[in-house]
Amino acid sequence: MKNKISDVSIQINSFEINNILQLEAFRIQFLGSKSEIKNLFGELKTVPNEDKKSIGKELNDLRIQAEEKYAEHKEKLENNTTSKEAIDYSKPGENFSVGSHHPISLVRREIIEIFNRIGFVVSEGPEIEDDWHNFSALNFPPEHPARDMQDTFFIEKGENEMALRTHTSSVQVRVMENQKPPIRTISPGRVYRNEAISARAHCFFHQVEGLYIDKNVSFADLKQTLLYFAKEMFGEKAQIRLRPSYFPFTEPSAEVDVSCSICNAKGCNVCKYTGWLEILGCGMVDPNVLEAAGIDSKTYTGYAFGMGIERITQLKYKVNDLRLYSENDVRFLKQFTPSI
Numbered sequence: 001m002k003n004k005i006s007d008v009s010i011q012i013n014s015f016e017i018n019n020i021l022q023l024e025a026f027r028i029q030f031l032g033s034k035s036e037i038k039n040l041f042g043e044l045k046t047v048p049n050e051d052k053k054s055i056g057k058e059l060n061d062l063r064i065q066a067e068e069k070y071a072e073h074k075e076k077l078e079n080n081t082t083s084k085e086a087i088d089y090s091k092p093g094e095n096f097s098v099g100s101h102h103p104i105s106l107v108r109r110e111i112i113e114i115f116n117r118i119g120f121v122v123s124e125g126p127e128i129e130d131d132w133h134n135f136s137a138l139n140f141p142p143e144h145p146a147r148d149m150q151d152t153f154f155i156e157k158g159e160n161e162m163a164l165r166t167h168t169s170s171v172q173v174r175v176m177e178n179q180k181p182p183i184r185t186i187s188p189g190r191v192y193r194n195e196a197i198s199a200r201a202h203c204f205f206h207q208v209e210g211l212y213i214d215k216n217v218s219f220a221d222l223k224q225t226l227l228y229f230a231k232e233m234f235g236e237k238a239q240i241r242l243r244p245s246y247f248p249f250t251e252p253s254a255e256v257d258v259s260c261s262i263c264n265a266k267g268c269n270v271c272k273y274t275g276w277l278e279i280l281g282c283g284m285v286d287p288n289v290l291e292a293a294g295i296d297s298k299t300y301t302g303y304a305f306g307m308g309i310e311r312i313t314q315l316k317y318k319v320n321d322l323r324l325y326s327e328n329d330v331r332f333l334k335q336f337t338p339s340i
């Protein structure tokens with residue numbers, strides 16, 4: 001009997017328990033109703049009376065040894081979930097969501113690519129501008145009502161006037177000051193205006209400015225470049241029309257409409273049944289602007305244009321509320337996820 005007890009004790013000690021299945025096997029072997037320890041208790045009645053007490057104690061100790069080992073491993077395994085739930089390698093993988101580019105970024109990139117193909121290079125300028133680059137060098141005289149065309153967020157008033165730029169035309173001044181013609185550049189960027197936020201107006205938005213300065217640049221060059229842009233952006237069938245307009249920095253100036261791609265220029269509620277949609281402002285760079293930037297206006301001429309990226313995006317993706325672009329609603333943004 002003593003030998004059997006020490007055999008079982010050795011078995012208990014050497015039994016390996018690394019997972020829940022082994023734990024259960026241990027329980028059945030040493031603590032279940034048909035376990036070896038139970039059997040030994042059954043055999044106790046065959047032990048001579050004088051030994052019963054000491055053998056009984058040894059058996060009790062044996063049972064406690066098994067119970068303690070069981071409890072200790074059970075606790076360990078329950079705190080360790082990975083070994084509790086064996087990994088199922090046949091399970092489908094977890095989905096992870098792919099991010100997407102913002103529609104403004106997609107359209108900005110497309111505009112840049114279209115103009116890159118005809119030799120325009122990207123240039124950038126600061127979003128906090130001085131009065132010279134945002135207004136004066138662009139032929140906005142001081143106190144002239146033209147300044148009211150664009151409500152400005154001022155950072156500093158007075159002599160060192162600084163403001164958030166109201167348009168990317170400020171970048172054309174910086175480029176002309178720093179480069180010699182021929183100049184062929186586009187300047188994408190964010191601009192700011194002191195406007196009440198609504199579906200049709202926002203206090204910040206994005207523009208792309210275009211500038212071409214060389215000898216003998218004509219209005220016909222401008223028209224052809226914009227027609228090329230409209231066809232690349234909106235499809236081969238796109239047409240443009242120019243309406244006379246006014247900007248302080250161009251003379252003559254025009255506003256450009258593109259034929260409505262939503263109704264094929266037949267008339268719909270987006271184009272207000274005119275068949276045309278306004279997309280940009282443009283004109284021949286005013287000689288005053290060339291001179292202010294140090295370019296000889298007798299030798300050089302040039303054209304400039306400026307368009308709102310939100311406006312082009314609205315026409316491309318039929319987004320009618322400007323606020324959607326900056327609300328970060330994933331349901332809106334997800335629609336621009338590229339399919340993979």
Ligand code: DAH
Pocket residue numbers: 166167168169209210247249250280281282283304305306307
């Ligand atoms: N800067 C003008 C605006 O923000 C847009 C513009 C019009 C830019 C005519 C130009 C231009 O370069 O020639 O409304």
